[in-house]
Amino acid sequence: xxxxxxxxxxxxxxxxxxxxxxxxxxxxxxxxxxxxxxxxxxxxxxxxxxxxxxxxxxxxxxxxxxxxxxxxxxxxxxxxxxxxxxxxxxxxxxxxxxxxxxxxxxxxxxxxxxxxxxxxxxxxxxxxxxxxxxxxxxxxxxxxxxxxxxxxxxxxxxxxxxxxxxxxxxxxxxxxxxxxxxxxx
Numbered sequence: 001x002x003x004x005x006x007x008x009x010x011x012x013x014x015x016x017x018x019x020x021x022x023x024x025x026x027x028x029x030x031x032x033x034x035x036x037x038x039x040x041x042x043x044x045x046x047x048x049x050x051x052x053x054x055x056x057x058x059x060x061x062x063x064x065x066x067x068x069x070x071x072x073x074x075x076x077x078x079x080x081x082x083x084x085x086x087x088x089x090x091x092x093x094x095x096x097x098x099x100x101x102x103x104x105x106x107x108x109x110x111x112x113x114x115x116x117x118x119x120x121x122x123x124x125x126x127x128x129x130x131x132x133x134x135x136x137x138x139x140x141x142x143x144x145x146x147x148x149x150x151x152x153x154x155x156x157x158x159x160x161x162x163x164x165x166x167x168x169x170x171x172x173x174x175x176x177x178x179x180x181x182x183x184x185x
Contacts, residue, residue: 015104015116018139019043020168024097027176028184030105047145055149064153071150073157074135074143074164082160085134089167090174092126093138097175106183137164138171 016022016031016039026036054072055063063071076085099122103115123138130136137143143164147157 015119017043017046017141018096018168019141020093020139020172021097021100023169024101024172024176024179025105027173028101028105028180030101043141044144047139047141047143048148049145051145051149054146070146070154070157072146073150073154074137074146075157076160076163077133080133082163085160085163086167086170088130088133089137089163090171092130092134092136093168093171094175095126095171096122096138097172098179101175101179102183105179134163134167138168140165140168 016025019040022031022036022039022043025031026033031039051072076082080088096119099118103109103112103118109115126138127136135143143161147161150157
């Protein structure tokens with residue numbers, strides 16, 4: 001899905017749907033800091049509106065009754081410690097942001113028609129690798145919107161919500177730093 005969104009909307013915004021990706025791109029000069037702040041607020045609003053739409057269209061017994069769905073909100077597995085969850089989200093986000101930087105920002109690959117597919121594959125691999133641990137968010141906006149919508153009947157979603165901000169921020173910072181140090185021309 002993300003590959004299709006990037007293919008369709010990438011020429012408008014560069015395909016920025018994720019604050020962690022926007023952070024990595026901004027730190028490497030791909031967009032200005034002021035534009036990245038605007039993108040951040042647009043992404044957060046988009047996450048909240050998407051979650052509100054999901055809540056509006058799903059039948060109540062599905063949205064409220066099935067805790068495995070939990071309105072799309074990310075929560076930690078019972079056996080996962082928050083510190084490990086932050087590390088997991090950082091690694092997953094590193095893979096995503098580094099893939100974006102190497103394929104969308106790097107001049108050698110910038111115009112490749114395969115860039116959206118590479119990013120989509122990175123997301124898919126991350127979900128397979130970390131989905132059972134943290135839900136494989138990699139995206140603070142994607143975690144915030146559903147948590148906001150679900151919190152009216154389940155405020156437990158905020159208990160470890162910081163994991164979905166700290167992990168992606170750390171992963172993005174490391175990816176941006178490595179890319180800047182090793183590959184930026």
